[in-house]
Amino acid sequence: MRFGIVVLLLFLIGACASTDTIAVHPEMLAVKADTVPVNELSAIIDPYRDSLKGEMDRIVGYSPMNLIASRPSSALMNWAADAVFADQTRTVRLSTPTFCLLNKGGIRSTINKGNITYGDVFKLMPFDNQIVWVKLPIECIKDIETFIRATGGEPIANAHIEKGKLLINGMRNDATHFWVITSDYLMNGGDKATFFSKQIEVNRTGRLVRDALMSEIELVGTISADSTVRISF
């Protein structure tokens, strides 16, 4: 085959000497082998590999049940939103209606009955999304209702959706704005959460969503998830 290429190339170049040619032979190679080879890289990787394995296998907590993410709301979705809300508001006195909105798509795994490892939390939330507080005008309530109706349900905390209406705990009739504790991914319009462009103010915490989940698990030891259906249309 290689010989054939050379024949063709020589012809191409010979035949069109007046019009300059570069010939290309492309090939897409699969990176696979029956066993992982040991080479110069292995010695470099092994210390990281071993240390990571030790760290990822570290037990951070316990779950008495299997938790899955499913719409419109589920115990895992409720737990994740509750954990982020608790992490963010434990030492804060809320003077304005505030709720937590995450995205189901960001929850990439399940929590299984039994021990929860550090690595499990990475599988649950591999992205380094950061927690942000976004202040929105009260008319955005409608946009959020439309958004959640369209997706079929997202993790929420300190609020529920009843027959499509978003009811935030502590909401008053004269409120002109409210805060959403969410991820920078959603705030940047991820999952088409375009209503965040109406933001009045943003507080970036710099804290990873994953770190908040991790520390909530470590804080309580045995997690308990609320399985109440928080969203109805």
Add this chain to the structure above:
Amino acid sequence: MDRRSFLGTGFLVTGGVLFTPTLLAAENSKRLKKVTILHTNDTHSNIDPFPDNHAKFPGMGGVEKRMMLIEKIRSEEEQVLLLDSGDIFQGTPYFNKYKGVLEMKCMSVMGYDAATMGNHDFDAGMEGFLKATEHADFSFLCANYDFADTLLNKKTQATKVFKRGGVKIGVFGVGVELKGLVPDTIFGKTQYLDPIKVANECALELKKEGCDLIICLSHLGYEYADAQISDKVLAANSEHIHVILGGHTHTFLAEPTQVKNRAGNTVLINQTGWGGVHLGRLDFYVDDQLFAKKEMVVVQ
């Protein structure tokens, strides 16, 4: 007349008649220079192979396997250039934990010559990127991110010229708009420059420097339904670029896409999917006697 079909027809008629094997060997050594370009994109911290029970890529990838493949090719080919189109970072706990240091060490040992930055290569912050790249002995090429007012000032370069067996290869990098993909607290005062304009300027500069082959490392993405600038759009609006090695959209191309540029010449676009599951290989045969190369012909 379509140039490719003209050549194809011509070959069928006369190709076998003109050359004998002996003549070929002589001709080959005298006139043809061969350069092998190897490339990856969106490897996303996949140091280890995908697990054996992986739904899509069971047991595939892993840097040790990639290195084995690269070493084999290096043992067979004299002139090799190894490139990456960005998103080296993020995707496995190796990144979360070690912030890209291991990725840089591995790429340096594999002998990477250059890479461009993907949006996820900002995920450890500019500071994290700088720390990790202390372990990189290859260059980062970013032509359309103006880092002048940032930590990355002078830490990347727009273009780089490599010489491989008498062939002069010009390489530059272009990246995707960071707003919306990377927190603005991280990209800070980076100025995003029009990738098409910048790419054409780089390619022209490299051509003037006498490069035989001009390669664009791109993290723009292969194609979009809307007006966002992609590799396909860049290719069609370019001049002097021979190849765009792409990334960002995790597109797997079984063979390179051919696009006509604004001068009517062929530009190749290639992308290897993601996760280090594939290694792209392009063998270029450049004729010694012709310098200002214009047209490329893909030989299967």
